[in-house]
Amino acid sequence: MSAFDDTRTPRVPFWNDPRTRSIAVQLIMVVALVAVGYELYVNASANLAKLGKTFGFDFWDKSAGFDISQSLIPYTSSSSYGTAIIVGFWNTLLIACFGILFATLIGFTVGIMRLSKNWLISRIATVYVETIRNIPLLLQIFIWYGAVLKPLPGPKQALNVGGFYLSNRGLNMPAPIFEGAAWMGLAGLVGGIVGAILLRRWARARQLATGEAFPYISVGFALIVFMPFLGLLLAGWPVTWDVPVLGAFQLSGGVTVNPEFIALLIALSVYTASFIAEIVRAGIQAVSHGQTEAAGALGLRQSSITRLVTIPQAMRIIIPPLASQYLNLTKNSSLAVAIAYPDLVAMGGTVLNQTGKAIEIVLIWMIVYLSLSLLTSSFMNWYNSRMKLVER
Amino acid sequence: MDHSLAYVRTEDAPILKPPANLVGVRGWIMANLFPNWSNSILTILAALFAYWVLSNVLGWALFRATWTGESRDACVVEGAGACWPFVQAKFAQWIYGFYPIDQRWRVNVCFFVGAAALIPLLMPSLPYKKWNALFLLFAFPLLALILLTGGHFSFGFGAFISFVVQFLAIVAAFLPLSVFGIENGIKSAKPGLILVAVGLVLRVLSYALGFELPAIFDGVSTTYLMALLLMLAGGAWGILQIFGAGNQASRPVLRAWLFGGAGLCLVAVLLKWDFGLEYVETSQWGGLLVTLVVAVTGIVFSLPVGILLALGRRSDMPIVKYFSIGFIEIWRGVPLITVLFMASYMLPLFLPPGTNFDKLTRVLIGIALFSSAYMAEVVRGGLQAIPKGQIEAAQALGLPYWNTMNLIVLPQALRIVIPGIVNSFISLFKDTTLVTVVGLYDLMGIVIAGFADAKWASAQTAPTGYFTAALLFWVFCFGMSRYSQYVERRLNTGHKR
Numbered sequence: 001m002s003a004f005d006d007t008r009t010p011r012v013p014f015w016n017d018p019r020t021r022s023i024a025v026q027l028i029m030v031v032a033l034v035a036v037g038y039e040l041y042v043n044a045s046a047n048l049a050k051l052g053k054t055f056g057f058d059f060w061d062k063s064a065g066f067d068i069s070q071s072l073i074p075y076t077s078s079s080s081y082g083t084a085i086i087v088g089f090w091n092t093l094l095i096a097c098f099g100i101l102f103a104t105l106i107g108f109t110v111g112i113m114r115l116s117k118n119w120l121i122s123r124i125a126t127v128y129v130e131t132i133r134n135i136p137l138l139l140q141i142f143i144w145y146g147a148v149l150k151p152l153p154g155p156k157q158a159l160n161v162g163g164f165y166l167s168n169r170g171l172n173m174p175a176p177i178f179e180g181a182a183w184m185g186l187a188g189l190v191g192g193i194v195g196a197i198l199l200r201r202w203a204r205a206r207q208l209a210t211g212e213a214f215p216y217i218s219v220g221f222a223l224i225v226f227m228p229f230l231g232l233l234l235a236g237w238p239v240t241w242d243v244p245v246l247g248a249f250q251l252s253g254g255v256t257v258n259p260e261f262i263a264l265l266i267a268l269s270v271y272t273a274s275f276i277a278e279i280v281r282a283g284i285q286a287v288s289h290g291q292t293e294a295a296g297a298l299g300l301r302q303s304s305i306t307r308l309v310t311i312p313q314a315m316r317i318i319i320p321p322l323a324s325q326y327l328n329l330t331k332n333s334s335l336a337v338a339i340a341y342p343d344l345v346a347m348g349g350t351v352l353n354q355t356g357k358a359i360e361i362v363l364i365w366m367i368v369y370l371s372l373s374l375l376t377s378s379f380m381n382w383y384n385s386r387m388k389l390v391e392r
Numbered sequence: 393m394d395h396s397l398a399y400v401r402t403e404d405a406p407i408l409k410p411p412a413n414l415v416g417v418r419g420w421i422m423a424n425l426f427p428n429w430s431n432s433i434l435t436i437l438a439a440l441f442a443y444w445v446l447s448n449v450l451g452w453a454l455f456r457a458t459w460t461g462e463s464r465d466a467c468v469v470e471g472a473g474a475c476w477p478f479v480q481a482k483f484a485q486w487i488y489g490f491y492p493i494d495q496r497w498r499v500n501v502c503f504f505v506g507a508a509a510l511i512p513l514l515m516p517s518l519p520y521k522k523w524n525a526l527f528l529l530f531a532f533p534l535l536a537l538i539l540l541t542g543g544h545f546s547f548g549f550g551a552f553i554s555f556v557v558q559f560l561a562i563v564a565a566f567l568p569l570s571v572f573g574i575e576n577g578i579k580s581a582k583p584g585l586i587l588v589a590v591g592l593v594l595r596v597l598s599y600a601l602g603f604e605l606p607a608i609f610d611g612v613s614t615t616y617l618m619a620l621l622l623m624l625a626g627g628a629w630g631i632l633q634i635f636g637a638g639n640q641a642s643r644p645v646l647r648a649w650l651f652g653g654a655g656l657c658l659v660a661v662l663l664k665w666d667f668g669l670e671y672v673e674t675s676q677w678g679g680l681l682v683t684l685v686v687a688v689t690g691i692v693f694s695l696p697v698g699i700l701l702a703l704g705r706r707s708d709m710p711i712v713k714y715f716s717i718g719f720i721e722i723w724r725g726v727p728l729i730t731v732l733f734m735a736s737y738m739l740p741l742f743l744p745p746g747t748n749f750d751k752l753t754r755v756l757i758g759i760a761l762f763s764s765a766y767m768a769e770v771v772r773g774g775l776q777a778i779p780k781g782q783i784e785a786a787q788a789l790g791l792p793y794w795n796t797m798n799l800i801v802l803p804q805a806l807r808i809v810i811p812g813i814v815n816s817f818i819s820l821f822k823d824t825t826l827v828t829v830v831g832l833y834d835l836m837g838i839v840i841a842g843f844a845d846a847k848w849a850s851a852q853t854a855p856t857g858y859f860t861a862a863l864l865f866w867v868f869c870f871g872m873s874r875y876s877q878y879v880e881r882r883l884n885t886g887h888k889r
Contacts, residue, residue, distance in 0.1 A: 015574055026711040033715070040742045047741045118431050119424035120438045134869035135862045136822035138829075139836050143858045146840075151851065331727040338829050345729055358737040365730040366722070373725035 044359070051356075059355045066350060068342045070258050081351050088347030089368060095264055095343060096330040102269035103329060104322075107276025114281045125277065132274040138335050140271055145263035145339045155250045163243045163254075171257040172244035181235035188231025195227065196220030260341035264333065272329045276322060283318035284310060316387045320380050327376040331369060344368060453859065458852075467850040475852040479860050482842045486861075489678015489833055495670055498539045499681055506532060506688070514875065516882065529692055538662060540677070540685070542669040549664045553657060558595075558620065560653040561627030562588050567649060568633045571642045580637075584629030591622030674752040678833035680864075682752070686759055686824040686834065691767075691817050693760035698767025699806075702775055703797060705768065716768070723765035728823050731758045736830045755827050763820050770812040774805035808883065814876035818869050825865075836861050 014020050048054060060082035067077050072090040075083055113125035132140070150168055153159070158167035165172040178185070196216075203216035232239060244254035287310050295309040336343040345365060352361040413422055426432040456473030458466050467475035488496050509532055513524045537543075565584040569577030578585075597603040598615040605614040634642045677685070704716030723731070735758030740748060749757070778801050786796040828837035839861040843854050 013574070022709050026709050029711055029715065043744050044741050046745050047743075050745060117424065117427070118434055118438075120435050120442070124438055124442060130870065131866065134818075134822075134866045134873065136825040136836065136865055138825040139858070139862055139865065142836070142840065143862065147855045147858050334727040334729045335826070335829075337729060345727070345733070349733065352733070352737060358741060362730065362734050362738050365733075366726050369727060369730065370722065370725040373721075 053356060055359060057360055059351070059357055059360070062355075064351070064354075066354075068347070069340075070261065070342055081355065084347050084351060085344070085364060088342055088344040091342050091347075092330070092333055092336075092344040092368075095261065095268065095333045095336065095341070096326075098265055099268040099272065099329050099333065100326050102265065103272035103276055103325075106269055106273035108280055110273060110277035111280025111284070114277060115284060129274045129277050132271055133278075137267060137271045137332055138338060141263060141267040141335055141339060144267045145259065149259040149263050156246065158246070158251065163241075165244050165246070165251050167251070168259065169250065169256070170259045171262060172251045172253075173255045173257065174244065175242045175253075175255040177240045177242055178238065179240070180238040182232070182238045184231040184235035185228045185239075186231070188227040188229070189224070191231070192224040192227030195223045199223070258341070260336070260339050263339060264336050264341050268329055268332060272325055272332070275325050275328075279318055279321045279325065280314075283314040286317050287313045319383055319387075323376055323380050323383070327373055330372055452855075464848050464850045464853070467848075467852050472852060474856045474859065475848070475850055476856065478842075478848045478850075478853050478856055481848065482839075482845075482857075485842070486679045486835060486838055488681055489838055490676045491672060491678070491681065492670070492676065495672060498669070498672075502536045502539050503684075505535065506684075516879075529695070533689075533692055534659065534662065536685075538667065539669070540672065540681075541674070542667075542671040543663065544666045544669070544671070545663045547663070549660060552660050554620075556653065556656050556660070558623050560649070561623040562592075563649060564627030565623075565630040567630045567645060570645050571634050572637070580633045581630055584626040584633070587622050587626030587629065589626075591619040591626065594619040594622070674750050677752065679838045680835045682827070682832055683821070683824045683835040685752075686756065686827060687817065687821045689756050690759040690763040690820045691813075694763040694767040694816075695813070697760075697764035698771050699802070701764060701768035702771035705772055706775060720765045720768050723762050724769070728759075728762055728826050729829060731762045732826060732830045734758060751830070752832060755830060755832060759820070759824075763816065766816050766819075767813070770809050770816055771805065773812060774807075774809035775801065777808050778804050810883070811876040811880045814872055814879070818872050818876075821868060821872070822865065835864065 044055075061080050063078050064081045064084045065077055066084070068075055068084065068087055070091060071087045072094060073083070073087060075087050110125045110128055113121050114129065116122045116125070152166060152168040155165070155167045155169050158165040158172070163174040197220075199220050200216045203214040207213055242253050244251045244256075291309055291313065292305055295305040300308065333343055334345040337346040337349055340346060348361045348365055352358055413419055425435045452473040454473075456471065458469065458472050458475050458477060461467065461475075461477040464475075466477055484496075488499055491499055506528075509524060509528050512518045513521065513528060518524075565581060565588040568581035568584075571577065572580060594603075594615055598613065598619075603615065605618065608614050609617075631646075634646065701716045701720055704712045705720065707713050707716070732755060735754045736751060739754050739757065743749075782800055782804070783796060786800045791799065824834050825836040827834050828840070833841060839857045842848070843857060
């Protein structure tokens with residue numbers, strides 16, 4: 001019985017003490033990690049020495065010597081490798097922004113179509129989602145590029161619709177040229193946006209006070225659309241259009257969008273849209289019937305139920321996976337390298353081939369993409385904490 | 393009760409048929425296609441669109457298609473559709489790549505064995521799931537490796553066997569600790585442990601300081617022999633102690649020791665053994681073979697590593713936890729294509745000078761690391777779904793960590809994440825197309841490479857090839873996604889009312 005009377009904590013042998021064990025495991029892990037890291041370091045320096053190379057970013061300022069088909073910043077073949085990589089970075093952001101825009105538009109449309117009561121509409125949306133989702137993105141990029149855009153006629157027989165020329169060299173569009181007092185248009189846009197925000201505030205305050213609703217969405221939208229035109233009109237319409245002209249061999253003037261960009265944009269938005277459509281459908285279906293029935297019982301119209309009850313609650317569920325789809329789209333834009341669209345990975349690959357600086361280039365890639373994903377995940381954390389249901 | 397009041401009905405009114413426009417085919421069409429004006433217009437537009445797509449696709453793929461022919465001449469006809477003879481001529485290459493034609497039976501055996509082992513695993517009603525899974529995870533990869541490459545690998549076979557024997561002897565000397573508990577175990581194992589320790593000291597002395605005893609037999613190091621004998625004696629002592637005690641707890645320990653040792657030696661022998669198979673370089677592999685090799689390697693490797701990483705991410709030990717988080721987030725944060733570039737350009741720089749893997753192996757390493765990070769997140773989802781009460785109950789019963797995980801948490805968690813695992817296999821399967829960019833010929837890569845063949849150059853060659861490749865991928869991925877949905881429905885039954 002004496003053992004049971006003993007009130008002191010029984011002595012646990014040190015090898016059975018969880019704290020000792022945890023420290024031992026972590027010590028072993030640290031030692032193993034340091035050993036592996038050291039081994040990698042030794043190997044890398046031995047290999048680099050054998051190849052007569054050094055680690056460093058001194059290549060950054062050297063002249064690149066190759067041309068880039070599309071650049072948002074001034075670039076010539078005598079610019080530096082660093083400039084080339086920055087050009088690639090901006091091109092990645094460009095394709096990502098446009099891709100996100102179109103993928104969201106298509107995705108939301110298809111997602112809502114899938115929920116349509118119209119059998120044919122919902123079936124077409126289902127077929128779209130199930131077909132596109134199950135074909136590799138890279139194959140889709142090749143199909144758009146190799147089977148749709150490349151067989152188009154040359155610039156001389158380009159398909160022409162009102163100043164837009166589509167050929168196997170890409171899309172040539174009229175470009176607006178702003179001169180003189182064109183800032184009035186911009187001022188009109190800003191004024192329209194500010195006006196719309198003020199209008200929304202006023203409409204809300206009035207509704208809270210008197211209960212009368214005001215169609216601030218359509219009026220605000222009209223403000224944003226028409227104010228820039230008003231501004232330009234007041235300034236005496238200082239806009240001319242640079243329309244593409246068919247020369248002897250090629251189209252000149254206007255803006256040219258490369259076929260690589262078009263193929264990548266279509267493939268990325270169509271592919272990502274099929275995932276976004278599923279997210280939208282799941283989000284809307286996740287709003288419980290009780291909510292819409294209660295709103296109906298309060299006498300809200302169908303459109304008001306959708307706008308005020310369903311969508312705000314569905315968005316809470318939709319936005320986190322949507323953000324990770326945006327991140328996926330940005331990462332998938334790296335497939336550009338397969339059709340030679342000059343994005344960050346393609347430019348990095350070209351520089352890698354010319355300079356042999358494998359470790360440095362891979363580091364640049366990792367830093368850029370990891371920062372992008374870090375930004376996205378911090379946004380999602382912020383959004384989740386803001387949107388979390390506050391319960392008792 | 394008085395029923396004589398004239399206005400009270402004494403029998404039911406006859407049941408009328410529902411209006412004809414609400415039931416049957418007509419009712420269905422009215423409700424689902426033409427409920428009102430705006431929807432009717434939408435329906436007509438959608439029907440026109442569907443007709444346009446279908447007539448174009450079917451017309452191109454079937455009605456206007458070329459079905460027979462020996463070369464491009466059959467396909468360069470004005471207005472002709474798909475060029476199916478091209479697919480017939482190239483199909484074997486799309487499956488096997490440049491694998492030697494007389495050796496293709498080896499690929500077929502792998503496909504067949506893989507399918508024969510996988511299909512029963514996927515059918516929930518069949519028994520022996522554990523053995524089936526073990527076969528697929530361990531035996532099948534070994535079989536495929538030997539069959540596909542030809543086996544007969546050159547590696548330090550003698551050194552490996554010697555290492556395994558010494559390792560087993562040392563483990564055997566420690567076995568009493570595991571059977572009798574640490575305190576009693578040390579008592580009974582002490583002589584064995586001392587013998588092993590002396591043997592180890594001898595080995596270290598001869599390895600680090602060049603210490604050698606005078607030679608007895610020609611060509612054999614006496615120090616090595618002495619050390620080996622000492623270790624074997626120590627191991628034998630440990631085993632004898634366990635047998636002497638006749639303890640019930642000793643059986644599983646002994647079994648694990650024996651099978652582990654035998655397994656290691658068997659693997660070494662099989663890898664070394666000359667089966668008389670011709671050596672086939674991995675650069676000759678291609679097509680569906682490479683696609684499946686990459687995807688299956690990725691998933692087989694990522695399962696155990698992903699489980700470990702997921703457990704690590706939920707661990708209380710900060711170093712283990714932050715290492716797992718860092719590993720997972722780094723691989724998940726970068727695009728696969730940069731991982732593949734990393735594997736093919738940067739990895740060789742970090743290997744010991746002189747060692748080099750072929751391109752496929754390097755890509756496989758990259759894919760395996762990449763998919764482990766994704767698998768870890770899938771498994772973590774399952775782990776989080778297990779109520780904390782399960783772990784607490786296991787702890788209250790006195791189960792140690794690994795038993796809690798192996799017996800309580802993982803069996804439940806892994807069952808939940810089967811759909812997630814299938815889904816990550818689908819995306820891995822689609823992602824294998826990226827290996828084309830670093831110069832391997834997977835299914836898509838080899839289809840595209842075939843377009844360059846002058847014998848088949850026609851306007852319809854590329855569309856036909858793309859269409860077939862897309863169709864093949866679609867069939868695989870759609871099938872798998874249907875399976876995953878089926879499992880999900882099966883697993884959900886508990887929550888349905």
